[in-house]
Amino acid sequence: MNAHGEEAPVTVTSDFVRSYVITGGRRLPTADDLSLHTLVTLAPDRELPLGASPEVRAIWELCGGGYLSVAEVAAHLSLPVGVARLLLTDLFEQGHLLRRAAPPRAPSVDRGIIEKVLHGLESLYG
Amino acid sequence: MDSNRSTAETIYVSDAVTTTAKILVVGHFAVGKTTYIGSLSEIAPLRTEEKMTQASAHVDDLKGAPDKVTTTVALDFGRLTLSDELVLYLFGTPGQQRFMQLWEDMARGALGALLLVDPSRLAETFPVIDLVEKYGLEYAIAVNSFDEKAEFDEDEIREALDLLPDTPVIYCDARDQKSSARALIALVQHLLTRAA
16 A cells, blocks of 8 residues: 555456356356346345355355345455356356445446435535 | 444445436546545445446457457546435546546436646646537536645636636535535536526
8 A cells, every 4th residue: 555545456366267267267248147236135934055165155144144236246355347247147147145336237327326425425524 | 114224334325316417526646536425425426437338348358368458447436415315426537538438338328527727737627628618518617726826826726727607606615515616516516697
């Protein structure tokens, strides 16, 4: 960390092989599938799939507690965002995961949401 | 659901939340993005990594070169619950041109961007403005000034950065919650005037 509290934003790592193993070498899904700020949680009354990987078990445990964004799941489990997104997409497609607050696919900005954000900020800090 | 949550469960977003919004906090290296996010976030700011997707898209290339290195970029972000049903995420996004793929991901669904500027290193902000404009993000300038007596006045900054007349320029101290909140409110007010 430097004086500004930021680490160098770029690091060169060799843990790509690790991600490759976790994902089975599959191509990572894009933000179209599951955005960083989409909220996810475990669906009720689901059984952990047999043979679940340690990463899926960790997601299962974390997401069993409530709603978190995709980015938060990745950060709490120290998984790269793309890897977390892929594992979460799998769980979603298998019916194990609920998602909420999925943003619109189009890059359009919703005036209603901007108004709500403004009112929220003003009530907190205005 | 369970309203009697223990401390360990407070990492979670309230069950009542139906909407999440995303605002980017952008700027050059060491301009204070993480500090800014930390001053507003209700959770300790989190860090995650995004791998450069050109590497993952050509994963077969790795077979012959298992020791090939991959560039990753750190993303710092924070969370702010704005009402019973609305949560705002602030994502710190590095301003380097080579992170184009990352920017596409980050820009999608973002309401806009707060562009942090260090008044003594204005030239480093040019490429960040290029990126923000390239991805069609509305933005406001937050001059991160630790010194009350700013080294540059607003007109100088506007001229140096070649800003449109209606682009807000706010002075803020990224370490101070109220000051950071003022900058964010100014951005969102601007976003509202720009929203169709």
